[in-house]
Amino acid sequence: MPRARQLYLLAVVCLSIGTAALAEPAKPPRPPGKPTIYQPDQQTCQVSTITAAYQRHLAPFADQPEAVKQKLRGMQADMTSRTIDGCLSQGLLSAGEAAQLRRKLGLHSGPTAPAR
Structure with a gap:
């Protein structure tokens, strides 16, 4: 088989393989x-339960840099505030207990409290 024909067949095979791969639908x-x-x-x-959970979720990160701990405290404060708000809205926690928890854990009061 002449060299030119071999190169031509090789090019056709390569192009058909490439086209087939491109034709496959992406997942x-x-x-x-x-x-x-x-x-x-x-x-x-x-x-x-709320107090213990707040402290337990922060404990594994005690060895992290202060900036990391600050961010994690803010996220944990936001989650805990939302839990307190949910408990209040369902009548499972009194307003006095909620206020006490927020003071004890250093959380902002009220359901619209931003994360620290």
Whole structure:
């Protein structure tokens, strides 16, 4: 077989392989997961449970730089405030208990409190 014909066949094979690969449909991206909306219960809304959870979630990061701990405290404060708000809205925590918790944990008061 002449050299030119070999090169021609090689080019045709390479192009057909490349075209076939391009023709394959791309996999669609995975749909985003559904967010879980947590509804607190009587056990979750106990003052001791909320206090312990706040401290327990921060404890593993005690050896991190202060900037990291500050960010984590802000995120934990936001989650804890939302838990307190949920407990209040369901009548599982009194306003007095909520205020006491917010003071004890250094959280901003009220449901619109920004994360620190």
